[in-house]
Amino acid sequence: MALIVQKYGGTSVGSIGHIEHVAEKVATTRNQGHKVVVVVSAMSGETNRLMGMANEIQGQIAHGRELDVLLSTGEQVTIALLAMALQRRECAAVSSTGAQLDIRTDNKFNKARIKSIDAVRLKRSLDAGYVVVVAGFQGIDSEGNITTLGRGGSDTTAVALAAAVKADECQIYTDVDGVYTTDPRVEPNARRLARITFEEMLEMASLGSKVLQIRAVEFAGKYDVPIRVLSTFAEGPGTLITFEEDSMEDPLVSGIAFNRDEAQLTVKGVPDQPGVAAHILGPIADENIEVDMIVQNVGSDGTTDFTFTVHRNDYTKGMKVIDNTLKNIGGGQVGGDPNIVKLSLVGVGMRSHAGIASRMFTALAQEKINIRMISTSEIKISVVIEEKYLELGVRVLHEAFELDQEIGVEDTQ
Ligand code: ASP
Ligand code: MG
DSSP states (O other), X not given: OOEEEEEEOGGGGSSHHHHHHHHHHHHHHHHTTOEEEEEEOOSTTHHHHHHHHHHHHHTSSOOSHHHHHHXXXXXXXXXXXXXXXXXXTTOOEEXXXXXXXTOEEOSOTTSOOEEEOOHHHHHHHHHTTOEEEXXXXXXXXXXXXXXXXXXXXXXXXXXXXXXXXXXXXXXXXXXXXXXXXXXXXXXXXXXXXXEEEHHHHHHHHHTTOOSSOHHHHHHXXXXXXXXXXXXXXSOSOOEEEEOOOTTSOOOSOOEEEEEEEEEEEEEEEEEOSTTXXXXXXXXHHHTTOOEEEEEEOOOBTTEEEEEEEEEGGGHHHHHHHHHHHHHHXXXXXXXXXXXXXXXXXXXXXXXXXXXXXXXHXXXXXXXXXXXXXXXXXXXXXXXXXXXXXXXXXXXXXXXHTTTTSOOSOOOOO
């Protein structure tokens, strides 16, 4: 007998028919003798619909306390319907909102963080034989206000509950059957990974893979909660996200992540003297523009160049900020390119192997793809290239590192 937390996303509970299907799956798990906690999202499109109404009334991107009161209702609808569907299958079930389970958060409305969970209450219901159906994405602060955890926050609810009750596994059911070597829409030969480490998943998630909320992966790594990503609609073992093990035959590269939403800003001819980087990047940070990669060239003639990348939405604003700064410095020119992308190889196997970078650069060079910037970490190599080469770049690297080929032994459920 195991204690399992299952989370079903919006598309998995998108209609009454889908909710019935989820109830069938949950009841089956329960009937196998397991204790089950189910976390659900709002029915697909519902959170957007609620947001839309709030935006109309507030006349801007809605925010604040009342938005959380509103958004939390989406998940409340799903828990009640799923609990009913389970009861009709003679599977004892009880629904619970975040507040009812005392999922305590800080008071940052719309992006609250979970601080504690009343696991005693949850365990009591499980011991009494109930499937507990919990509303994802929400909690309550110390003053009793309803809070929400940010878009995609149901993943974090599920992982936090799994950590609190020390679940054997946290299963994330979604509309894809696992984590892939890269986006299959770009590379049809992309392959489902049997396992991936927390660290790799974190890189993949922060680089744009949308399978899991980043915060959920961080949480799982910190509290050692094994996560399995599975399809609601197809049978299969999915992808297990877990710790690195010695026995794991780590491939050099596990996946290729990419981010289309990048833009490049270049500052030329600024004085090559101490403090100049801070002078240029300080005002950028003051405007809440997040800077990703930064490169400074070796100076010559007493001047130097900088290039850095920002989110594409911040391109124009960033340009203006630098323009102002340069006026104050009294020199230099700003330029840029909003049509660049970042492409990254991710893999814990890189740690112990040299030569990955050169293999990557050679593969790109053979296709005449020019690399504009490079950055590396222990388990990642990223390059900035022109946007028009994104698809080609992904496919070339996928082939160069033989990611379409199965290695190791399939881990079955
Ligand atoms: N319903 C929320 C959203 O759409 C939370 C979630 O589904 O994880 O972002
Ligand atoms: Mg989601």
